[in-house]
Amino acid sequence: MLTAEMNQQLTQIGHGTPMGALLRRYWYPVAFTRELAEFPVKRTRLLGEDFAVFKTPNGRCGILPEACPHRKASLAYGVVEPEGLRCPYHGWMFDHTGQCIDQPAERDDTNFAERVRAEAGRAQELGGLVWAYVGPPPAPQLPRFDVYVMDGVRDIGWCELPCSWLQIMENAVDPHHVEWLHGRYFDFVGRHEGFTSPSSFAKKHQKIGFTAFEWGIIKRRVLEGATEENDDWKIGHPLVFPYNMRVGGSGIEQMQIRVPIDDTHTRFMLYSTHAPAGGQFWEQPTVPDYQIPWIDDNGRHIVNYVEGQDIMTWVTQGPIADRTTEHLGRSDIGVTMLRRMFREQMEVVADGGDPLGVIREPHDRIDLPCERDKFHAGAQFALDFLAMGSSRYSPQLDALRKLHIGAADQVAAGKQPAAS
Amino acid sequence: MSEPTVQHDFAADAERHRRDAPRHCPRCGASLAGGAGLSVEFWQGADRIFHTWCAGCRWTGDIIPTTEMIGHEIHNG
Numbered sequence: 001m002l003t004a005e006m007n008q009q010l011t012q013i014g015h016g017t018p019m020g021a022l023l024r025r026y027w028y029p030v031a032f033t034r035e036l037a038e039f040p041v042k043r044t045r046l047l048g049e050d051f052a053v054f055k056t057p058n059g060r061c062g063i064l065p066e067a068c069p070h071r072k073a074s075l076a077y078g079v080v081e082p083e084g085l086r087c088p089y090h091g092w093m094f095d096h097t098g099q100c101i102d103q104p105a106e107r108d109d110t111n112f113a114e115r116v117r118a119e120a121g122r123a124q125e126l127g128g129l130v131w132a133y134v135g136p137p138p139a140p141q142l143p144r145f146d147v148y149v150m151d152g153v154r155d156i157g158w159c160e161l162p163c164s165w166l167q168i169m170e171n172a173v174d175p176h177h178v179e180w181l182h183g184r185y186f187d188f189v190g191r192h193e194g195f196t197s198p199s200s201f202a203k204k205h206q207k208i209g210f211t212a213f214e215w216g217i218i219k220r221r222v223l224e225g226a227t228e229e230n231d232d233w234k235i236g237h238p239l240v241f242p243y244n245m246r247v248g249g250s251g252i253e254q255m256q257i258r259v260p261i262d263d264t265h266t267r268f269m270l271y272s273t274h275a276p277a278g279g280q281f282w283e284q285p286t287v288p289d290y291q292i293p294w295i296d297d298n299g300r301h302i303v304n305y306v307e308g309q310d311i312m313t314w315v316t317q318g319p320i321a322d323r324t325t326e327h328l329g330r331s332d333i334g335v336t337m338l339r340r341m342f343r344e345q346m347e348v349v350a351d352g353g354d355p356l357g358v359i360r361e362p363h364d365r366i367d368l369p370c371e372r373d374k375f376h377a378g379a380q381f382a383l384d385f386l387a388m389g390s391s392r393y394s395p396q397l398d399a400l401r402k403l404h405i406g407a408a409d410q411v412a413a414g415k416q417p418a419a420s
Numbered sequence: 421m422s423e424p425t426v427q428h429d430f431a432a433d434a435e436r437h438r439r440d441a442p443r444h445c446p447r448c449g450a451s452l453a454g455g456a457g458l459s460v461e462f463w464q465g466a467d468r469i470f471h472t473w474c475a476g477c478r479w480t481g482d483i484i485p486t487t488e489m490i491g492h493e494i495h496n497g
Binding site: 003005006018325328332336347 | 430462
């Protein structure tokens with residue numbers, strides 16, 4: 001339970017708010033590389049503000065506030081040229097730094113253009129995504145987390161949800177929900193719809209634990225039939241502060257991304273890299289992405305797959321969950337810890353420091369801890385993941401299933417070592 | 421006899437939270453009001469636990485209002 005004031009502080013992300021100041025210290029995916037290949041400029045909304053993200057013919061990406069500094073027309077309808085983005089209204093041109101470099105209707109002998117600079121962010125591509133930083137300069141490095149750079153077959157499901165990103169993040173430090181929402185509830189839905197839900201998700205939690213580390217919080221669990229020697233406890237998997245969760249197992253490596261669009265809307269993305277030992281990966285000139293359906297024609301949530309169940313709980317908590325009348329228990333200590341971490345990191349920013357997870361050193365790859373033998377379910381986890389998760393909507397579903405089955409066969413035949 | 425009033429919106433719990441949430445850091449005495457700290461309430465058994473963090477001195481700890489003093493409990497096993 002929180003006071004209304006504290007709930008507001010944790011959930012308001014606009015310019016000038018403490019949480020907004022914290023969140024503006026990180027890079028966010030704002031477009032697919034595919035999109036800017038199809039059309040080189042696009043509108044995007046991030047942290048309560050609207051931007052035009054673009055890619056010039058030399059391959060360089062940029063991001064500018066959507067409203068042109070001249071007369072406030074949308075630069076998302078701008079003309080992309082080699083030097084930058086030109087406003088469609090009167091032709092003012094801005095380079096990647098936001099500097100106005102052309103005002104066609106003004107006289108050449110004035111310095112008017114030099115006096116106009118849009119508050120440009122930074123944009124760059126990685127792993128089939130276009131990432132943006134819209135905080136104060138200098139921009140930190142874009143973290144090259146393992147899933148974005150490792151070999152494998154990539155697959156991105158996504159949707160936009162009408163709720164605060166914070167309630168989605170709180171779910172990331174709530175291990176108990178798995179055995180109920182994806183266990184008992186899944187079984188209940190399955191019995192009525194005529195399918196068998198995956199038993200691995202229904203295992204009872206004997207113990208949960210949370211450890212702060214350099215990228216966020218490692219979540220651990222001991223499930224019935226397991227011990228602290230099992231991967232779920234010994235390794236666990238991390239909430240990657242402030243808006244991701246790294247999950248996976250059995251050759252599936254996934255980052256769950258929750259981009260704060262504004263106070264009450266979140267872009268939810270499931271970035272998966274399928275990399276089972278012994279798997280035969282194929283070339284992907286374009287990383288496939290697809291929308292995840294979460295509501296049916298009657299306006300009811302689609303709850304017969306894992307993420308659909310998660311989405312149901314996040315959205316039904318309301319646009320911003322009312323934490324003044326919630327009732328947390330001891331099993332919610334991860335949620336409590338996360339709120340404290342956000343509050344602590346707001347203070348770090350207010351004091352002029354870099355918050356948790358901001359990296360300034362160039363690097364090739366950041367490996368995150370993540371259990372391999374998820375729910376001690378073996379290779380079955382990968383097949384359950386494909387059949388019962390959002391990957392069921394992937395245009396690559398059949399090929400991915402064959403990839404994992406083929407890899408398991410290779411391991412079984414002794415031609416490949418099992419993933420360590 | 422009238423029926424007890426049931427507050428479906430848990431306004432009474434919210435009011436108790438506003439009343440009892442720590443207002444000052446137990447270590448440095450700094451005010452925790454106005455977003456200067458954090459106090460998250462969770463319940464365990466009959467206890468209301470205020471997990472508290474002070475932005476002034478970074479103290480972190482749990483504060484539990486006490487209504488009665490309990491000695492050793494009899495083991496139920």
